[in-house]
Amino acid sequence: MLPIESSDSDFIGVFDSGIGGLSVLQALRAEMPHERFIYWADSGYAPYGERSDAFVIERCHFITQQLLAKGTVKAIVVACNTATAVAIEELRASYPHLPFIGVEPALKPALAQTQTMRVGVMGTHGTLRSSRFEKLRQMVLTEASPKSCEFVVQACQGLALAIEQQTEKAANDTQALTALCAQYVHSMGAFGSQSKQIDTLVLGCTHYVFAQDILRQLVGPDVTIISTGEAVAKQTHRLMTEATLRHQSTPETGLVQLWTTGSLQAIQAAAKRWLDLTADHCHQVLAFNANSETRG
Ligand code: DGL
Numbered sequence: 001m002l003p004i005e006s007s008d009s010d011f012i013g014v015f016d017s018g019i020g021g022l023s024v025l026q027a028l029r030a031e032m033p034h035e036r037f038i039y040w041a042d043s044g045y046a047p048y049g050e051r052s053d054a055f056v057i058e059r060c061h062f063i064t065q066q067l068l069a070k071g072t073v074k075a076i077v078v079a080c081n082t083a084t085a086v087a088i089e090e091l092r093a094s095y096p097h098l099p100f101i102g103v104e105p106a107l108k109p110a111l112a113q114t115q116t117m118r119v120g121v122m123g124t125h126g127t128l129r130s131s132r133f134e135k136l137r138q139m140v141l142t143e144a145s146p147k148s149c150e151f152v153v154q155a156c157q158g159l160a161l162a163i164e165q166q167t168e169k170a171a172n173d174t175q176a177l178t179a180l181c182a183q184y185v186h187s188m189g190a191f192g193s194q195s196k197q198i199d200t201l202v203l204g205c206t207h208y209v210f211a212q213d214i215l216r217q218l219v220g221p222d223v224t225i226i227s228t229g230e231a232v233a234k235q236t237h238r239l240m241t242e243a244t245l246r247h248q249s250t251p252e253t254g255l256v257q258l259w260t261t262g263s264l265q266a267i268q269a270a271a272k273r274w275l276d277l278t279a280d281h282c283h284q285v286l287a288f289n290a291n292s293e294t295r296g
Helices: 022-032 053-068 081-094 107-113 129-145 159-166 175-188 206-219 231-240 262-274
Strands: 012-016 037-041 071-079 100-103 120-123 150-155 200-204 222-226 256-260 282-285 293-296
Touching: 012 053, 022 037, 022 206, 022 231, 022 262, 037 053, 037 071, 053 071, 053 081, 053 159, 071 206, 071 231, 081 100, 081 129, 081 262, 100 231, 107 120, 107 129, 107 200, 107 222, 120 206, 129 282, 159 175, 159 206, 206 222, 256 262, 262 282
Parallel strands: 012 037, 012 071, 037 256, 071 100, 120 150, 120 200, 200 222, 256 282
Antiparallel strands: 282 293
């Protein structure tokens, strides 16, 4: 890709079906504190993982258009495993000059980590049934050969939505979320560092990072839990540097705007809880007319 001229008002777009991608935004801000970010939480249309591919692709196009309309976008981070699995190739084909960085379940790092050669993978139906995920699984297993590894794959229906809903509850009101996590963890089998146990758990959905404490309690201290936010942030940073798109100016903290198609209160609560951002960073897109926007 040709280097593109960058100015200080350019920004990196980040989107997810909801608040899950804030776990990636956390890592992006830590990695590139001087960049400007505009985040789109499509909470009014979540969960993507239980929708058709056509629906997710249409939303991804719409969000890309909306981000492009907000100014000069240097790159878009698709901070959603489901949207990456289903739509990233289409997006790249439709906007050949715009870099898209996706997220996918960290099977390769998990393989490098596991000793018992049993790895649990939690994700959405959309991600885990996709041909992109199957290709990734096959590729990782082929690279690992002659060693073999079993990926114990668990589609977690309702979990992303439960995490969305938990945001507006008190931080310690986690009963419903804990019950759902327990159901999925137990159906994967025994966790631990003994032979035949699952010793590594891949969080294949950006929402699940916000249930990590609960999952940790359930799988025990010996299991490695792997998410992708940091790796994606490093990859985005590398790409910005190679393409000379990095923010050039002063060491002031970059600006962050968060937009939601869902509840303004929910994004404000999530922004405060996960990113320590005040409510004035948050804005709502009116669901029935995406062009008329209300400021938070
Ligand atoms: N956070 C998303 C992911 O990483 C999507 C969850 C959903 O909307 O189903 O897959």
